[in-house]
Amino acid sequence: MIKKILFSVAVFTGSLFFAQKAKVYESPNYSINVPEGWKSTNDSEIVNIFPTSEIGAITISEYHGLELPKEQMKKFVLDLNKSTDPENKVKESRSKKGYTEYFYEYFDEKGKLYWITKAFQKDKDLYLITINCGQKFWNGNYMTQFNEAFNSFKIKK
Template sequence: MKKTLLIFLVLFHLTVFAQKTNTEVFESENYSIVMPDTWKITNDDGIVNIFPTNQIGAVTISEYHDLELPKAETKKFILALYNSSEDEKKIKSSGGKKGYTEYFYEYLDEKDQLLWITKVFQKNKDLYIISINCENKYWNGNYMKVFNETFDSFKIKK
C-alpha cells in the first residue's frame, strides 16, 4: 500500500510540475498551425518551414490551388516527392474534414537517415502538403512529441 501511494505521489508530482512548451500560432490566409514559440519559421515563395533552432528537422507546409491532379494520381505524386519505389498501398487515404481526402505516408530515407512523415489534403483543385523531416537519430522522446504535436495542429480554414 505504501509503495502504491509513493508511486502515485511521484507520478502526480511529475504530471503537475511537468514543463509545458510555450506555443504560438502561425496563421496564413488558408490554414493555421501551432508551433513552439522558440522555433523559427521561414516562408520561401509560399513554402513554409518551421524548425527548432538546432535544425535537426522541420515541419514543411506547401499549398497549391488550381492544380489539376486527379485523385487516381495523388499516391503516385506523393511517392514521386521522395523518389520512392515503395508500393502505393503504403500510403493510407481517408475522407477528411471539410470534404478533403487525406493521405498519410511515412518514409525513411536510408541514404540521408531522414524520417519523413507526410499528410496530403486534397479537395477539387486544392492541395496542401504538410510533412515532418527529422534526422532519424533524433526521432525519439521530446523531439518526436513536439514535432507530432506541431504536425497534428495543422488546420485548414476553408
C-alpha cells in the same frame, strides 16, 4: 475531501507547468502550432518550421487551381519521397471539410532521415505538409514536438 481537491489542483497546475508552449502560425488558409523557441520562415509561400538546432523541419505548401487527378495522388506522394514503395503504403481517408487526406511515412536509408507526409486534396486545392528529421534526433522530445505541431495543422476553409 480536501486532500483530493488539493491533489487535483496540484496535478492540474503541474500539467500546465510542464506542457509544451506554442505559438500559432496563421496563414489566410490554414494554421499550425509552432513549438516555443522554434523558427518559421515563409519563402515564396512555402513555410518551414524548425527547431533552432535545425535537425529537421516541417514544410507546408499549398496549391490552388492544380490539375492533379485523385487517382494519381498516391503516386504523387511516393514520388515526392523518391520512394519505390507500393501505392498501398499511402493511407487515404476522408477528412473534415470535404478533403481527402493522404498519409505516408518513409525512412530514407541513404540520408538517415524520417519523412512523414500528409496531403489534403479537394477539387483543385492541395495542402502538403511534411516532416523530415534526422534519425538520431527522432526520439523523445523532438519526435513529440514535431508530431504535436504536425497534428495541429488545420485548414480554415
